[in-house]
Amino acid sequence: MQAKMQQCKEQSGHVARLSDERMGVATKYGENLTEGRKIVGHSLTSGGRGKERRTCVCSLEIGSETLSSEIRNSSGSSSHCSTCGWILSASSDHKPVPTMSLAWGYGNNNGPLHWHEKFTIAKDGKRQSPIDIQTKEAQYDPNLQRRPIMVNYKSEMGMELENNGHSVKAQMKEKSELRGGPLEGTYLLEQFHLHWGAENGEGSEHTIDGNKYDAELHLVHYNSKYETFAKAADKPDGLAVFGFMVKVGKSNDGFEKISKDLGNVLVKGKKCNMADKFDPSCLFSDLTAYWTYAGSLTTPPLYESVTWIVFKKAVEISQEQMDSLRLLQDSEGKSIVNNYRPPLSVGDRVVNSSFS
Numbered sequence: 001m002q003a004k005m006q007q008c009k010e011q012s013g014h015v016a017r018l019s020d021e022r023m024g025v026a027t028k029y030g031e032n033l034t035e036g037r038k039i040v041g042h043s044l045t046s047g048g049r050g051k052e053r054r055t056c057v058c059s060l061e062i063g064s065e066t067l068s069s070e071i072r073n074s075s076g077s078s079s080h081c082s083t084c085g086w087i088l089s090a091s092s093d094h095k096p097v098p099t100m101s102l103a104w105g106y107g108n109n110n111g112p113l114h115w116h117e118k119f120t121i122a123k124d125g126k127r128q129s130p131i132d133i134q135t136k137e138a139q140y141d142p143n144l145q146r147r148p149i150m151v152n153y154k155s156e157m158g159m160e161l162e163n164n165g166h167s168v169k170a171q172m173k174e175k176s177e178l179r180g181g182p183l184e185g186t187y188l189l190e191q192f193h194l195h196w197g198a199e200n201g202e203g204s205e206h207t208i209d210g211n212k213y214d215a216e217l218h219l220v221h222y223n224s225k226y227e228t229f230a231k232a233a234d235k236p237d238g239l240a241v242f243g244f245m246v247k248v249g250k251s252n253d254g255f256e257k258i259s260k261d262l263g264n265v266l267v268k269g270k271k272c273n274m275a276d277k278f279d280p281s282c283l284f285s286d287l288t289a290y291w292t293y294a295g296s297l298t299t300p301p302l303y304e305s306v307t308w309i310v311f312k313k314a315v316e317i318s319q320e321q322m323d324s325l326r327l328l329q330d331s332e333g334k335s336i337v338n339n340y341r342p343p344l345s346v347g348d349r350v351v352n353s354s355f356s
């Protein structure tokens with residue numbers, strides 16, 4: 001195990017910033033950047049007729065590409081980037097001033113109850129996630145059984161694991177495909193990550209009839225009709241996420257490969273490439289019984305772009321494997337635990353099931 005961990009090549013640093021020359025006033029704000037959102041730059045230009053035009057160029061934590069958000073504001077007061085949550089206001093020298101103080105997280109001062117302060121969709125949204133899945137309310141849809149979920153996952157060589165301060169994320173390079181079930185067309189696996197508790201008995205984001213699981217595994221796919229993950233991320237049919245409830249039980253051979261490399265990414269920002277090849281489908285088995293509904297990302301920017309597919313059969317991992325997650329550290333060097341958003345109102349949404 002030790003030898004394997006040493007084989008896992010570490011990479012240094014995680015935020016690539018462009019130079020001042022290229023991004024104007026951008027980089028001087030780099031230190032304040034919204035945690036996890038890799039903000040590349042901000043610029044403020046005059047848009048004519050006295051209108052100012054502010055641009056925030058930031059990239060999504062869960063994507064590898066840069067997603068540009070443009071904010072227009074004619075009043076000259078503050079404006080808000082819907083992607084990174086950074087509030088820009090114009091100072092006298094017409095340079096954007098970031099007024100955001102705390103980065104989002106899971107603490108008392110920056111946790112899910114505060115996210116709406118910077119991401120208004122947290123409160124105003126109509127299809128936020130996670131939810132409590134009330135199994136008696138779910139509607140059986142026979143069409144889902146007729147079109148089974150098909151995955152064609154490819155083995156990843158040197159798969160990258162990253163501690164992003166909120167979770168551990170495995171970033172894909174291969175084009176692993178998902179189709180069928182509630183989905184139109186083909187979706188491609190972008191990354192997977194987990195949410196977990198400080199102790200057993202909590203940690204899942206979705207709950208089933210009010211029951212919390214010890215953790216939840218998310219495999220994030222994007223609709224191939226959009227060129228990239230970043231372009232798909234805010235489209236209503238842009239993403240499809242597999243949610244697996246995780247409970248402590250018997251050891252999981254697939255997860256063991258991840259678990260043994262977590263020691264290389266204990267600190268926020270650390271990345272490593274796995275020594276062995278890894279096929280993400282080794283993490284789960286049964287894709288036949290699931291619930292599906294229209295929802296959102298469960299972390300800022302909380303885009304309402306996710307077709308959720310939450311599986312009935314929980315994935316088991318050992319207590320040791322569970323504990324290996326709790327050793328990861330956030331930006332303050334504290335253990336990453338309880339990194340889950342509690343369930344939100346279902347509203348008038350219908351949850352469908354693939355089984356009766």
Ligand SMILES: [Zn+2]
Pocket residue numbers: 193194195218298
């Ligand atoms: Zn997640």
